[in-house]
Amino acid sequence: MEQVSTACPSSDERVALFALLLDTNARLSRSFALRLEENCAMPLAWFEVLLQLRRAPEGRLRMNQVAEAIVHSTGGTTRLIDRLERAGLVVRELCPTDRRAIYVVITPRGNVQLDEALRVHMDYLEEHVSSRLTCDERSALAGLLSKLNEAR
Amino acid sequence: MEQVSTACPSSDERVALFALLLDTNARLSRSFALRLEENCAMPLAWFEVLLQLRRAPEGRLRMNQVAEAIVHSTGGTTRLIDRLERAGLVVRELCPTDRRAIYVVITPRGNVQLDEALRVHMDYLEEHVSSRLTCDERSALAGLLSKLNEAR
DNA sequence: GACAAGTAATTGCCTATGCAACTATACTGG
DNA sequence: CCAGTATAGTTGCATAGGCAATTACTTGTC
DSSP: OOOSSSSOGGGOHHHHHHHHHHHHHHHHHHHHHHHHHHHHOOOHHHHHHHHHHHHSTTSEEEHHHHHHHHTOOHHHHHHHHHHHHHTTSEEEEEOSSOTTOEEEEEOHHHHHHHHHHHHHHHHHHIIIIITTSOHHHHHHHHHHHHHHHOOO | OOOSSSSOGGGOHHHHHHHHHHHHHHHHHHHHHHHHHHHHOOOHHHHHHHHHHHHSTTSEEEHHHHHHHHTOOHHHHHHHHHHHHHTTSEEEEEOSSOTTOEEEEEOHHHHHHHHHHHHHHHHHHIIIIITTSOHHHHHHHHHHHHHHHOOO
16 A cells, blocks of 8 residues: 555656656757757857847846846856857946946847847747647646746 | 837747746746755756656666756766766666666665655645646646657 | 945856767678 | 678867855945
8 A cells, every 4th residue: 555655756746747847948948049059159048138138128137137037146147248248249238326236238239139049939939839739728838837937 | 010020029929938938947946956955965967867767667777868868968967977976876887788888777875865855856846836736737737848848 | 424234246166068079889781 | 791880978178157255336224
């Protein structure tokens, strides 16, 4: 009647779900990152930053907001933005009301590159997402991920 | 009638879904990795390897299977297994029928540590998954992720 | 207004990991 | 059986990223 130990949790349904999430994410990001690198010579992290900047209401974010948005440490974000700035895709701007803060702003060149990357992204999504999930399934998935992702 | 450019895809529903997947994964793995490190002094990658080994039918996997299972390069996997072996959690075993191949096998010590890590994992899942998704929602999510994750 | 505590960003240092080159072994067709 | 090709794993090298310490600024308290 009794299982190996604490009811053998390695086959628990939630353990499997967590593993599946990691796995799905790893495979999709990996294959998309590869395609993005091949077609646009752009690392996935750059794409994430540029996308977050475009989505931001003011079209700009502060360093710590970038870090939060892409789930990086602030230290890592500093260097990531260094690289993006060196590539001319973003610029740092001082904040007039708080001299500690720095805004990250996308440049025209950054916008062009993001548009290009988004075209590649749409093709990728067509192949890897639209072909596997219907529109209803996609919105169901989005809803579930949102719930799972809720801050406490 | 016409949008900014290719129909402004940065707000496309699928783009958002992809971003949400990255984000959810990043937040959950980060917070779980932190907890695992605090409570078991075990990196998330070690946990993934040990879990995959326990799930494997024979209780062992070859190097390339480990790499595939955890979505790492083979080079990265070599060194990851180096570290796990140095910590005494797995051992490498020669394959009698193919002298190129190497089996990775979990040790008793590895099993003990994995059990401990699984307890921490279950607590984590209780807090972060069970509290946000019902059982039905979890299985719906698993189904959707599986479809999305399907190899072509 | 001065001091303590809090916050934003950067930096030093370290580790993990990817890619490509390499070695060793296995398979395949003549 | 040999040559050529494919496969398994490891290594050199380079880079991205985390953590903790640091600097600079701000806010709150008296």
